[in-house]
Amino acid sequence: MADFVARRPFWSLLIAIAITLLLWLVFAVWTPGMEASFGRKRVFLSALFNGITLGALYFLVASGFTLIFGLMRNVNLAHGSLYLFGGYVGYSVGNLTDSWLIALVVAFLAAALVGILMQVLLFRWMEGQDLRQTLVTIGLSIIFADLLLWSYGGDTFQVTTPDWLSGPVQLPFVVALRSNGEAVMMTYPFVRIAILAGAILLGVLMWLALNRTRIGMLVRAGVDDRDMLAATGVRVQLIFILIFAFGAGLAGLAGVVGGTFQSLQPGEDTKILLSSLVVVIVGGMGSIPGAAMGALIVGLAEQFGSVYMPTYAVMLTFLIMVAVLAIRPQGLAARR
Amino acid sequence: MAVIDTRTTGERVPASEGLADWVARRGVAFWIVSTLLLVMPLLASPFWLGQIFAYSMILGLIALSLMFLAGYGGVVSLVQMTVAALAGYLVAILGDSAITQISLKWPWWAVVPVAVFIAAAFGTLSGALSVRTEGIYTIMITLAIASAFYYLTLQNYSIFNGFSGFNGIVPPVFLGIDWGGTVAFYYLCLGCAALAYGVVIYVSRAPFGLALQGTRDNPRRMAALGFDVVAHRVAAYAFASVIAGFAGVLLVWFQRQISPGTAGVGPVVDMLIIAVVGGLSRPIGPFIGALIYVLLRTFSLDVLEGLGLDGKRYQLVIGLGFLIIVLFSPNGLIGIWERLRERYRRNSDARASAMRVGGGAP
Numbered sequence: 001m002a003d004f005v006a007r008r009p010f011w012s013l014l015i016a017i018a019i020t021l022l023l024w025l026v027f028a029v030w031t032p033g034m035e036a037s038f039g040r041k042r043v044f045l046s047a048l049f050n051g052i053t054l055g056a057l058y059f060l061v062a063s064g065f066t067l068i069f070g071l072m073r074n075v076n077l078a079h080g081s082l083y084l085f086g087g088y089v090g091y092s093v094g095n096l097t098d099s100w101l102i103a104l105v106v107a108f109l110a111a112a113l114v115g116i117l118m119q120v121l122l123f124r125w126m127e128g129q130d131l132r133q134t135l136v137t138i139g140l141s142i143i144f145a146d147l148l149l150w151s152y153g154g155d156t157f158q159v160t161t162p163d164w165l166s167g168p169v170q171l172p173f174v175v176a177l178r179s180n181g182e183a184v185m186m187t188y189p190f191v192r193i194a195i196l197a198g199a200i201l202l203g204v205l206m207w208l209a210l211n212r213t214r215i216g217m218l219v220r221a222g223v224d225d226r227d228m229l230a231a232t233g234v235r236v237q238l239i240f241i242l243i244f245a246f247g248a249g250l251a252g253l254a255g256v257v258g259g260t261f262q263s264l265q266p267g268e269d270t271k272i273l274l275s276s277l278v279v280v281i282v283g284g285m286g287s288i289p290g291a292a293m294g295a296l297i298v299g300l301a302e303q304f305g306s307v308y309m310p311t312y313a314v315m316l317t318f319l320i321m322v323a324v325l326a327i328r329p330q331g332l333a334a335r336r
Numbered sequence: 337m338a339v340i341d342t343r344t345t346g347e348r349v350p351a352s353e354g355l356a357d358w359v360a361r362r363g364v365a366f367w368i369v370s371t372l373l374l375v376m377p378l379l380a381s382p383f384w385l386g387q388i389f390a391y392s393m394i395l396g397l398i399a400l401s402l403m404f405l406a407g408y409g410g411v412v413s414l415v416q417m418t419v420a421a422l423a424g425y426l427v428a429i430l431g432d433s434a435i436t437q438i439s440l441k442w443p444w445w446a447v448v449p450v451a452v453f454i455a456a457a458f459g460t461l462s463g464a465l466s467v468r469t470e471g472i473y474t475i476m477i478t479l480a481i482a483s484a485f486y487y488l489t490l491q492n493y494s495i496f497n498g499f500s501g502f503n504g505i506v507p508p509v510f511l512g513i514d515w516g517g518t519v520a521f522y523y524l525c526l527g528c529a530a531l532a533y534g535v536v537i538y539v540s541r542a543p544f545g546l547a548l549q550g551t552r553d554n555p556r557r558m559a560a561l562g563f564d565v566v567a568h569r570v571a572a573y574a575f576a577s578v579i580a581g582f583a584g585v586l587l588v589w590f591q592r593q594i595s596p597g598t599a600g601v602g603p604v605v606d607m608l609i610i611a612v613v614g615g616l617s618r619p620i621g622p623f624i625g626a627l628i629y630v631l632l633r634t635f636s637l638d639v640l641e642g643l644g645l646d647g648k649r650y651q652l653v654i655g656l657g658f659l660i661i662v663l664f665s666p667n668g669l670i671g672i673w674e675r676l677r678e679r680y681r682r683n684s685d686a687r688a689s690a691m692r693v694g695g696g697a698p
Contacts, residue, residue, distance in 0.1 A: 075472050122663075130472040131412060135612055135662045138605060142655030150649065270601050274483050277476050285473065311491050318484035322465060325477065329468040 029174050029183070039308075045173060045186055047307040048300070053192040053261070055299025056199035060254035062276040062283070062291045063206065064247030070223045070286020071243050073130055074123055077137040079251050080273030081144035086111040086252025087259040087268075088148060091157045094256075100162040104256050111252020112245040119244040124237065141269070149266050159259035165191040195257055203292055210288065219243060223286055278317055282324045284331025293332055373526055382518040386590075388634065390518075392626040393525040394590055397532055397583035399611040399622030401576035404536055407616040408545060409572040410552030411467060415478040416580045417607045418485045419459040421599035423584030425489065425496060426451035427505060428594055434504025435497050444508035452581035459577025460570060467569040482604045489596040501595030505588055516589070525586055529623065532579050536619045539575065548572050609658050615670025624669055632657075 005012040026048065030041040065079045086107040094103035118140065126132050168187040177183055210216035218239055221229045230236045255264070258272065275298060283294025298317055305313035324332060359367070377385060402416045431447040433439045442450075466477040489496040507516040507524075515524055539545045550558045551565045559565050588594045597603075606629065614625025636650035665671040 073472065075476060129666075131475075132662060132666055134412075134472060134475055135608075136659065138608065139655050139659035139662055142605075143652060143659065146649060146652040146655060150646075150652075274480065274601070277480050281473075281476060281480060311493075312488075314487035314491065315484060318480065318487075321480055321484075325465050325468070 051300035051303035058295035062279040064250035080269035082251035084269040087255030090256030112249030115248025284334030290333030396623035396626035401580040420584030423455035424588030428502035455581035463573025503593035507589040615668030
């Protein structure tokens with residue numbers, strides 16, 4: 001942090017000003033003039049929160065994607081299929097057991113199992129052949145998409161929110177003032193707050209695991225130089241399987257989360273895959289903080305885009321990607 | 337092209353010898369296929385001519401532009417289908433269509449060059465964006481650009497007419513021939529495909545193509561030798577995008593309509609599948625892949641139901657077939673063919689040498 005400020009004083013200043021402005025916009029009571037030019041504050045705040053929580057979902061998907069890519073150089077284009085698979089499994093298990101948490105765990109395990117099978121049966125045999133691995137994942141994504149369509153049909157599903165997560169909560173942000181001077185506070189669905197908290201917790205845990213544990217050390221070493229790590233006697237294949245399982249499991253878990261506050265249907269796999277592609281391109285390949293940053297940016301861009309310029313909402317996301325590629329091709333947080 | 341010029345204007349006698357040489361060097365298979373393709377309108381029904389052969393040649397052209405980039409340049413670009421779709425859209429926007437409030441009604445000879453030029457410029461720009469990163473990133477970036485274009489066409493109504501797109505686009509009438517007729521359109525596609533095939537082979541042997549293949553095999557060494565690797569790759573994108581642009585014009589004339597679905601993620605990935613199944617090592621691969629793809633798409637429903645299976649599962653068949661090809665023959669069907677020929681040759685060599693050994697053993 002301090003290092004960044006020392007190296008890039010201008011950018012740090014710009015970022016600091018932007019954050020201050022944002023905080024002021026969030027906490028201040030908007031004047032009628034501002035409401036006239038920016039629209040209602042309620043709309044702004046809900047776009048902000050929807051963007052952040054959508055970013056949390058994208059982070060869950062993209063962090064697995066970026067971990068797998070960073071360690072194995074495998075662009076897993078079947079990642080969206082794992083997401084959808086996890087979501088469907090979660091939906092079925094949730095219906096069967098009436099428990100959201102069990103659905104979450106089973107979806108994680110099921111997707112992780114598929115990930116392990118993919119790594120053990122396919123990718124292990126074509127190590128170092130980037131293009132071939134990517135082509136295999138394309139083939140797999142087509143097969144998965146059709147199998148899922150076969151077994152679940154084209155209907156839209158939604159995972160039921162458990163009782164202890166449903167309902168709104170009141171947030172300490174003033175949305176507007178009543179005529180008698182009383183402040184109206186913002187209310188927001190609790191499930192989204194919980195998911196945001198869960199994603200942040202997971203991100204912190206992942207960071208701790210990567211930076212403070214032995215296995216994390218091995219993973220980081222593998223990202224930097226796989227061959228050298230193998231040469232020191234570490235069983236890299238085991239680490240590969242572990243990371244593939246974890247990344248795939250995260251995608252499956254995200255499927256349940258996405259199925260709770262969005263919906264599950266054929267085509268969702270491609271959508272989520274494209275979002276996580278943009279997230280990791282913006283954030284930087286193979287970096288967990290990059291995935292968090294990229295997910296936040298993409299989520300916010302999508303929500304603010306759909307509120308303030310509905311026609312070109314998706315284009316805004318891609319424009320950000322193009323801008324990042326033009327200025328910093330390796331992504332915002334990547335070292336190389 | 338210069339080679340052909342010198343040959344035709346050169347002295348008569350060596351020229352005829354050169355021609356005989358040239359004919360012989362192509363091989364028997366080449367001439368059989370060419371003759372078959374030329375007389376196809378006599379053999380095939382209009383359905384086969386239009387829906388199968390013309391369509392696979394158009395798809396083959398788009399896949400050829402992908403193959404040129406991937407096979408010779410080592411950059412796998414998924415943006416080629418988008419370039420083609422953009423050219424198709426421009427034909428509809430600048431030319432005539434049923435959406436009269438948008439179409440500008442330019443004559444076709446003005447529309448086609450402008451459409452191809454803008455599409456090629458778009459392709460070159462996407463190339464310039466994606467070649468700055470290395471290798472496998474290109475797939476992701478071009479996929480993202482392609483889907484951005486898809487969403488743009490889906491959401492923009494003032495230029496791209498949103499979800500419904502354009503219909504009522506007709507091929508021009510030129511030289512007294514209605515190019516929309518099945519036979520005329522077949523020959524148009526055949527001519528374009530043959531031309532593009534020849535040009536790709538020519539470029540691959542020209543200094544530019546050789547340098548490009550050098551950057552594919554060892555970019556650092558080429559850079560050390562003084563070649564600008566990025567410039568070569570961007571130029572390759574430009575060249576490939578021109579091919580894709582022309583293919584897009586043909587595609588919109590063939591379909592007579594264009595909508596965001598043409599540029600969706602499915603078709604974009606299908607182009608890669610076509611090129612890979614055919615084989616990325618030779619320019620003929622994409623055409624073979626396209627023919628198989630079109631045949632599969634057209635007949636898999638009947639075949640699957642004939643076998644007593646669910647006809648709706650053709651996507652599964654395509655996916656499994658693609659997976660098997662990628663797993664067992666990275667060079668596609670061309671690779672399988674080459675391997676079989678190699679084995680046959682080795683066998684006959686072995687037999688010949690075995691006979692020699694057997695006969696001349698002391």
